[in-house]
Amino acid sequence: MSASLEEARTNRRFARKGSGNPLWHFLRGFIKHPVMVGSIIPSSRATIDKMLAPVDWANCKLFVEYGPGVGTFTEHVLRRMAPDATLIAIDTNPDFIRYLRGKFTDNRLFPVTGSAADVRQIIADCGFEHADYVLSGLPFSTLPAGIGPKIAEETHKALRPGGAFLVYQFKAKVRDFMAPHFERIDKGFEWANVPPCHLFWGWKD
Template identity: 35%
Template sequence: MYMKHLDFFKEGIRNIRTTGTITRSSRFLCREMIRPVNFEKAKIIVELGAGDGVITRHILDRMSADAKLISFEVNDKFCEILRNINDPRLVVVEDSAEHISSQLEEHGFDHADYIVSALPFLSLPKELGTDILRKSAAALRPGGVFTQMQYSLLLKHLYESIFDKVTLRFVPLNVPPAFVFICENTTSKS
């Protein structure tokens, strides 16, 4: 079950700097976020900023039976809802995304095949955002893809400075309309 719209709104207002929004992603945005994922091959998918699980559920619906989804979320109310998604393939990590490598290691993995991020980089401290992006690039296997949603193009240069290739999609059917950055590693960053 999701949080009620009004409760999500209140949670967004209460923690606006870390949540970065007052509405969860639309199904159109969720689909665009996971479009680059090859679900037949993906074994380890990492989600950053899972909220109350709207993208999480889209990923689980398409993921193979032997794959794992490791979803990071710092808000305890959202984590409680995520833990109620009764799926043995999902690992909910109540920790900040900059600990991606140590958390992957703790769960027995040395890399991620795909990283799907809804982190609000524009409202997080700049150094923290840059640190998370660098660590994500390092945790991604060569050939892996990092997708990031954003409501503006302001950080395009930052993604381009960290990943080898960055392409862009626009999703008008979301409140507010959003961009999805598709960032690829062609070489190892670790």
């Protein structure tokens, strides 16, 4: 297959409806829910590539994303996932969920309005027992008291053995929430982001 034909098919697969300017939606979400949106600027491509690099896509059937916003990471996850895999995107902001439903035509994506603290119930409602990977850009340092530790605990329970919790943050506070549940936590840092961010990969034994 020629490169141009493959590119055309890929573009059709990720065809977007008229959902408006993503930066405007991102800014509006930040204004309405500043505690739940970590930044008014979407993550850089360098951050996305580094964050997703450890994922074993061939053995990923369920990928969960917390706080997808306007789908900056979502699109790249979909491009990497197998044809029979599923991506559940969870956000407390219904505006973002409506935006994602209009932006992507990929039937592997299930945008859900809800809390990451309820991840086990959400994936069960979608017909799954465990997730292979969970990605989060939620600003753990500004979440209401008790929510960060609860999300870390519930995420660990939701993952299959060998799965991982992938977290990108502007502050390293989230590691304190992950440490009681994940014995192995790999760390990274990405300068090519605005602002630069901490990267964490918590692996479930």
